Amino acid sequence: MKNPAPSARRSAVHLLDQVLGEGRLMSDLISSGALDRLSPADRARAQRLANDTLRGIDRADRLLKRHLRKPPPLPVFNILRLGTVELCMGGDAHGVVNDMVAIAGSHPRYNNLKGLINAVLRKIAADGVRSWNDLRLPRLRSWLRDPLVQAWGAQPMLEMEKAHFAGAPLDITPKANAALWAEKLNATLLPTGTLRLADPGQVSALPGFDTGDWWVQDAAAALPVKVLNPQPGEKILDVCAAPGGKTLQLAAAGADVTALDISARRMERVQENLTRTGLSATCLVGDALEHSGGPYDAILLDAPCSATGTIRRHPDLPFAKDGSEFGELIELQSAMIDHALTLLKPGGRLIFCTCSLLPDEGECQVDEALARHEGLIVDRDALNLPGVDPAWVTPEGGLRLRPDYWAEKGGMDGFFIASLRR
Numbered sequence: 163m164k165n166p167a168p169s170a171r172r173s174a175v176h177l178l179d180q181v182l183g184e185g186r187l188m189s190d191l192i193s194s195g196a197l198d199r200l201s202p203a204d205r206a207r208a209q210r211l212a213n214d215t216l217r218g219i220d221r222a223d224r225l226l227k228r229h230l231r232k233p234p235p236l237p238v239f240n241i242l243r244l245g246t247v248e249l250c251m252g253g254d255a256h257g258v259v260n261d262m263v264a265i266a267g268s269h270p271r272y273n274n275l276k277g278l279i280n281a282v283l284r285k286i287a288a289d290g291v292r293s294w295n296d297l298r299l300p301r302l303r304s305w306l307r308d309p310l311v312q313a314w315g316a317q318p319m320l321e322m323e324k325a326h327f328a329g330a331p332l333d334i335t336p337k338a339n340a341a342l343w344a345e346k347l348n349a350t351l352l353p354t355g356t357l358r359l360a361d362p363g364q365v366s367a368l369p370g371f372d373t374g375d376w377w378v379q380d381a382a383a384a385l386p387v388k389v390l391n392p393q394p395g396e397k398i399l400d401v402c403a404a405p406g407g408k409t410l411q412l413a414a415a416g417a418d419v420t421a422l423d424i425s426a427r428r429m430e431r432v433q434e435n436l437t438r439t440g441l442s443a444t445c446l447v448g449d450a451l452e453h454s455g456g457p458y459d460a461i462l463l464d465a466p467c468s469a470t471g472t473i474r475r476h477p478d479l480p481f482a483k484d485g486s487e488f489g490e491l492i493e494l495q496s497a498m499i500d501h502a503l504t505l506l507k508p509g510g511r512l513i514f515c516t517c518s519l520l521p522d523e524g525e526c527q528v529d530e531a532l533a534r535h536e537g538l539i540v541d542r543d544a545l546n547l548p549g550v551d552p553a554w555v556t557p558e559g560g561l562r563l564r565p566d567y568w569a570e571k572g573g574m575d576g577f578f579i580a581s582l583r584r
């Protein structure tokens with residue numbers, strides 16, 4: 163059979179099949195070309211549909227259960243889930259149901275289930291939509307929820323789940339002139355200097371993208387470089403640099419930046435971003451544990467981690483992962499801290515950060531590094547920044563950020579940041 167033409171909905175279902183069926187991460191699927199046959203606008207729509215479905219899957223499954231005697235095969239279930247979420251978020255019933263039936267109809271193994279899809283989605287359109295908002299707030303899977311409840315408590319967990327379900331606005335770091343770009347983009351200027359757009363549309367079509375006047379970066383992700391406080395001419399190593407949001411901040415401050423990452427493919431993204439923004443850094447591909455350059459005035463270690471702080475933006479993560487690789491990541495983070503400390507000038511500063519909600523990848527790493535390295539200190543003053551709430555500073559002297567912080571402003575990614583000096 164000839165392959166059916168790609169569409170945003172069809173591609174979104176295909177993304178769901180691979181995330182939920184094969185444990186693939188959406189970012190990996192997209193960077194290996196999953197949406198390349200779509201126009202930029204459809205690419206953005208497919209991604210949005212898949213993300214909305216993953217955020218609402220808990221509710222969709224509860225609604226669908228009322229109309230299904232047993233769970234259908236995964237590709238059919240995903241068609242129903244996407245259709246349900248679209249209907250319940252205000253999608254046009256006629257268009258959604260017809261498209262979902264057509265997607266099943268072109269599936270070689272499941273085209274005999276077109277009637278089921280038609281009947282179930284019509285019932286959802288008729289009476290499911292009203293109950294959507296009364297359904298329980300979607301919860302994280304227990305492999306991740308349990309340790310987070312243990313770390314932060316049951317009520318904060320619910321607040322974080324509320325933030326995950328709400329998704330994330332578009333945050334932008336301007337190269338300079340934040341107030342001017344806030345006006346041009348009709349954005350809110352957040353207290354920490356990030357610009358926030360609630361409903362941006364296609365990012366590459368916004369003013370200032372082509373001219374490289376700003377880059378996309380969550381408000382929390384912009385803080386590690388502010389904590390580092392780069393000075394013009396300082397020799398700074400950005401040790402896990404790709405895709406480069408923090409490299410751009412360091413370079414924009416006039417520092418002499420070396421950006422290093424183990425992935426050649428991801429390092430290409432750093433180079434592309436530098437070119438687009440007209441900034442410069444020395445780009446190296448290599449293992450952070452083997453780097454022997456320096457000594458450096460400062461090092462930014464944005465270590466590989468569970469990325470559990472980014473679930474607002476990446477709702478696929480709890481479905482694609484199961485936590486089994488976290489132990490290895492935690493060991494790698496400690497080894498990276500130890501090696502980075504050998505590359506610093508005396509009195510130099512090491513900013514350790516992870517986009518994780520797990521204390522093992524944040525607070526505990528700092529405690530353990532202090533125990534391993536005599537003379538190492540935590541610089542609390544570095545956290546004294548505009549817009550940073552002193553209540554976010556931890557007993558260890560790090561900065562703990564969570565998705566439920568700034569809830570009224572649209573939240574922020576989960577992060578842990580600490581400034582270490584020796």
Ligand SMILES: C[S@@+](CC[C@H](N)C(=O)[O-])C[C@H]1O[C@@H](n2cnc3c(N)ncnc32)[C@H](O)[C@@H]1O
Pocket residue numbers: 401402403404405406407408409422423424425428448449450451464465466467
């Ligand atoms: C959290 S991401 C960095 C995000 C980046 N700092 C930014 O702001 O755009 C972690 C990065 O660490 C890189 N990485 C993983 N293991 C590494 C290693 N042993 N040496 C250097 N980089 C590594 C990954 O390729 C990934 O790009």
